[in-house]
Amino acid sequence: MDRVPFQATVAGALYEGIRTLPAAVLLDNVRSMYNVGSFFRTADAASVEKLYRCGSTARPPKKAIAKTALGAEDTVSWEHAWDALPLVEAIRARGYEIAAVETSVHAVDLFDWQPRFPVCVVFGHEVDGIRPEISALCDTHVRIPMLGTKHSLNVATAGGVVIYELLRKYRALGVP
Amino acid sequence: MDRVPFQATVAGALYEGIRTLPAAVLLDNVRSMYNVGSFFRTADAASVEKLYRCGSTARPPKKAIAKTALGAEDTVSWEHAWDALPLVEAIRARGYEIAAVETSVHAVDLFDWQPRFPVCVVFGHEVDGIRPEISALCDTHVRIPMLGTKHSLNVATAGGVVIYELLRKYRALGVP
Numbered sequence: 001m002d003r004v005p006f007q008a009t010v011a012g013a014l015y016e017g018i019r020t021l022p023a024a025v026l027l028d029n030v031r032s033m034y035n036v037g038s039f040f041r042t043a044d045a046a047s048v049e050k051l052y053r054c055g056s057t058a059r060p061p062k063k064a065i066a067k068t069a070l071g072a073e074d075t076v077s078w079e080h081a082w083d084a085l086p087l088v089e090a091i092r093a094r095g096y097e098i099a100a101v102e103t104s105v106h107a108v109d110l111f112d113w114q115p116r117f118p119v120c121v122v123f124g125h126e127v128d129g130i131r132p133e134i135s136a137l138c139d140t141h142v143r144i145p146m147l148g149t150k151h152s153l154n155v156a157t158a159g160g161v162v163i164y165e166l167l168r169k170y171r172a173l174g175v176p
Numbered sequence: 177m178d179r180v181p182f183q184a185t186v187a188g189a190l191y192e193g194i195r196t197l198p199a200a201v202l203l204d205n206v207r208s209m210y211n212v213g214s215f216f217r218t219a220d221a222a223s224v225e226k227l228y229r230c231g232s233t234a235r236p237p238k239k240a241i242a243k244t245a246l247g248a249e250d251t252v253s254w255e256h257a258w259d260a261l262p263l264v265e266a267i268r269a270r271g272y273e274i275a276a277v278e279t280s281v282h283a284v285d286l287f288d289w290q291p292r293f294p295v296c297v298v299f300g301h302e303v304d305g306i307r308p309e310i311s312a313l314c315d316t317h318v319r320i321p322m323l324g325t326k327h328s329l330n331v332a333t334a335g336g337v338v339i340y341e342l343l344r345k346y347r348a349l350g351v352p
Binding site: 012015016038044046075076110144145146147153154157164 | 252
């Protein structure tokens with residue numbers, strides 16, 4: 001496992017007693033650097049613990065990442081692994097629920113999902129989705145409701161929807 | 177008011193008894209065509225009633241819009257107005273709550289907001305935000321919680337977060 005850990009050093013704001021959302025985000029082969037940058041920005045905004053970049057997911061610093069991350073690539077803690085499989089196993093061994101975000105009809109509806117924190121949410125390639133061998137490793141499969149004629153969202157938009165729903169659910173637990 | 181109405185003809189899936197989310201999205205001077213395209217895709221996915229493109233917000237068909245809309249620009253009903261002000265007045269006169277999505281600390285937290293459907297959510301320019309004269313016209317000012325060091329999300333990501341939170345709230349009402 002080739003990991004290049006990066007530790008963020010900048011602290012954000014306290015929100016309803018929450019300093020950090022006990023959640024990590026894993027991107028496996030996310031193709032677009034604009035999407036990767038947007039994920040950094042959302043990860044900063046929702047104060048997720050860590051962003052895992054796996055496989056071909058682009059690494060900062062990159063101009064195209066910075067264009068959408070707007071500096072969040074310097075404040076969000078991240079780590080890289082070429083192969084997501086052993087990383088997913090390692091994260092689960094640390095007690096995380098691993099949740100694949102997919103469009104499968106067999107997945108649980110995002111709004112019905114009751115996550116067991118800490119959680120690691122997994123997003124895959126823009127066109128091909130999450131690789132079957134990664135999907136098979138996940139504890140939960142979550143889908144965002146699709147009412148329209150298309151059957152998926154932009155992956156960075158989906159990231160925002162899922163990460164903020166996790167923040168809402170965590171806040172509702174009244175944990176801190 | 178220069179409006180070019182476009183009526184979508186393609187019907188999507190029924191979700192928990194909901195065919196259409198009683199919500200409209202108004203984009204005023206959204207600069208990036210990728211962001212406009214993402215809004216189309218999200219508007220299709222959540223089955224919003226209409227997307228209003230105001231001012232300089234780009235108009236389909238455009239290659240850069242299609243790149244992120246992926247066909248949703250043909251399924252979502254939209255309308256254009258050069259000046260958002262009289263349009264906002266007209267939408268409110270039809271009984272919509274007009275909600276500005278802003279980063280102001282005086283705004284209501286998205287998760288605490290209790291919208292009165294139908295709702296029209298307003299998003300502004302990527303850097304300058306919503307114009308003060310539009311903001312002043314809005315019934316409600318909603319902010320997405322920001323826990324990080326940056327103080328905003330990508331506007332299309334913010335759109336996904338707000339539109340899906342509206343869908344969750346509407347579903348929770350058990351209206352249909």
